[in-house]
Amino acid sequence: MYGGDEVNAIVIDLGASAVKAGYAGEESPKVHFPSCVGAITRDKDAAEAKANGGAGDARDVEMAEAGADASTTPKKESDAGSKSKANGSDATRDLYVGHFALNYRRENMEVVSPFDEETGLLSDWDLVENIWRHTLTDRLHIDPTEHPVLLAEPNFNSKECREKSLEILFETFQPPAVFLAKNACLSSYSAGRPTSLVLDVGYKSTVAAAVHDGYLLQKSVSRSRLGGEILTDCMQRSVESKGVNVRPRYAFKRTESKQNKGTFDVKDLDDYKGTTTESYHRWSVEQIVSDLKETVCRASENVFNEEEHANIPTVAYELPDGTEIQVGSDRFKVPEILFNPGLVQTFPGAEAIANPGGLPMQSVTSLVMESIARVDVDVRKELYNGIILAGGSSMLPNVRERLEREVLEQAPGQARVKVIASQNVMERKFGVWIGGSILASLGSFQQCWMSKQEYEEKGASLIHLKAP
Numbered sequence: 001m002y003g004g005d006e007v008n009a010i011v012i013d014l015g016a017s018a019v020k021a022g023y024a025g026e027e028s029p030k031v032h033f034p035s036c037v038g039a040i041t042r043d044k045d046a047a048e049a050k051a052n053g054g055a056g057d058a059r060d061v062e063m064a065e066a067g068a069d070a071s072t073t074p075k076k077e078s079d080a081g082s083k084s085k086a087n088g089s090d091a092t093r094d095l096y097v098g099h100f101a102l103n104y105r106r107e108n109m110e111v112v113s114p115f116d117e118e119t120g121l122l123s124d125w126d127l128v129e130n131i132w133r134h135t136l137t138d139r140l141h142i143d144p145t146e147h148p149v150l151l152a153e154p155n156f157n158s159k160e161c162r163e164k165s166l167e168i169l170f171e172t173f174q175p176p177a178v179f180l181a182k183n184a185c186l187s188s189y190s191a192g193r194p195t196s197l198v199l200d201v202g203y204k205s206t207v208a209a210a211v212h213d214g215y216l217l218q219k220s221v222s223r224s225r226l227g228g229e230i231l232t233d234c235m236q237r238s239v240e241s242k243g244v245n246v247r248p249r250y251a252f253k254r255t256e257s258k259q260n261k262g263t264f265d266v267k268d269l270d271d272y273k274g275t276t277t278e279s280y281h282r283w284s285v286e287q288i289v290s291d292l293k294e295t296v297c298r299a300s301e302n303v304f305n306e307e308e309h310a311n312i313p314t315v316a317y318e319l320p321d322g323t324e325i326q327v328g329s330d331r332f333k334v335p336e337i338l339f340n341p342g343l344v345q346t347f348p349g350a351e352a353i354a355n356p357g358g359l360p361m362q363s364v365t366s367l368v369m370e371s372i373a374r375v376d377v378d379v380r381k382e383l384y385n386g387i388i389l390a391g392g393s394s395m396l397p398n399v400r401e402r403l404e405r406e407v408l409e410q411a412p413g414q415a416r417v418k419v420i421a422s423q424n425v426m427e428r429k430f431g432v433w434i435g436g437s438i439l440a441s442l443g444s445f446q447q448c449w450m451s452k453q454e455y456e457e458k459g460a461s462l463i464h465l466k467a468p
Helices: 044-051 099-103 125-139 159-173 183-190 228-240 278-296 330-336 341-346 364-373 377-384 399-410 425-429 431-441 443-448 452-458 460-466
Strands: 010-014 018-023 031-034 037-042 081-085 092-096 110-112 149-153 177-182 196-201 206-212 215-224 252-256 264-268 315-318 324-327 387-390
Touching: 010 125, 010 431, 018 125, 018 431, 031 099, 031 125, 037 099, 037 125, 092 125, 110 278, 125 159, 149 159, 149 183, 149 431, 159 177, 159 452, 159 460, 177 183, 177 431, 177 460, 183 196, 183 206, 183 215, 183 387, 183 431, 196 364, 196 377, 206 364, 206 377, 215 364, 228 278, 228 330, 228 341, 278 315, 330 341, 364 377, 364 399, 387 399, 387 431, 425 431, 431 443, 452 460
Parallel strands: 010 149, 149 177, 196 387
Antiparallel strands: 010 018, 018 031, 037 092, 037 110, 081 092, 196 206, 206 215, 252 264, 315 324
16 A cells, blocks of 8 residues: 555656656646657667767757747757667667657657557557656656656557556656556546546547546446547648648748848758658648647537538638638538548548547547446436547537537437537646546545555556456
């Protein structure tokens, strides 16, 4: 058992899109950065040359200012670069973690995720370890041995992943105690609802799960691979089909015109060609298109109709290179995918997204109905009256109202349907983390921690009893 009045716990939510971390008891996370990692694989000779400061040297840097130009030489820092073995071979990987380390383009740097593409679970544990090290040591500047750690985990996490997480934390960082909590439970705590149906619209997938008296009902978990990534992809295809080239920030230099004050000259940079990986280019463009999506898109109040929306007023958006684009009906069509996944096939070249196999691509409404149908009849009434909308991709305007209307149409006549979505952007975006912050700061929770001593005596498998 581990506990006390002042545990000073750290809460970490490692999501498919971003990492959120900070101190339990606080209102928002202190740390927020992408969960993908930059990786440069070097063979043994190149790695030795780099270590000796030779031609293979890469700048292990993290840019000092959030708004710094990615084409400028950034300030040296120790936290951005680290090494790991590449797939058990003699080759090594230089890893770059964090916003600014990723925003600085490096030759032959791939952008990789710690999550498995098919299962949605953590699979590259070298990346996970480096992400946690960056979080605890480089960003929070703490001694991990002095702080218990609460980890948010997917509702569908496997026993193997849970035990591996504990193993890495206790063996590498040696915190005094650890606890694993399901995302849906934490979202429920954040909303102040011990019993609820949580619909988490994330980056890689959307998950519906029922929580009853603070515990996840495992049989209720329903998943769809529909998420923010697919919406962003469709938005990009829409823009490019109109002849617009979305140039990543590393591909040009924008300077104020000497002839016409208040205007800018844009110069293409060619030195990146041939050394920029496809994954890095794709990630860089995605950051721009994602902002476009979040800025102009909103869900239609009723079922989207292409003809009815054809003459809707356009909204202007300026790309980083100064190009102004006009977005018309697609600002409603893209969010409509959440309610009608079949629309994906109507975007140019999106057939591969629509039919890749694996998880089904269900609408958010059908996920809610399926999840509720999987639980006991006695609980369903309470779930209908407490549907919590969570996840970054749920934040588009009108999504809450539209979901409530559609569930109401399909629910039994006697059901009272209520979709709960915080109007506070921070609470909505960081709901899982905030739930963890609340839970880990409760006095009644302190007896639930799994201590380092318990891990050493009984092994990682004890977590399945301590945190079912």
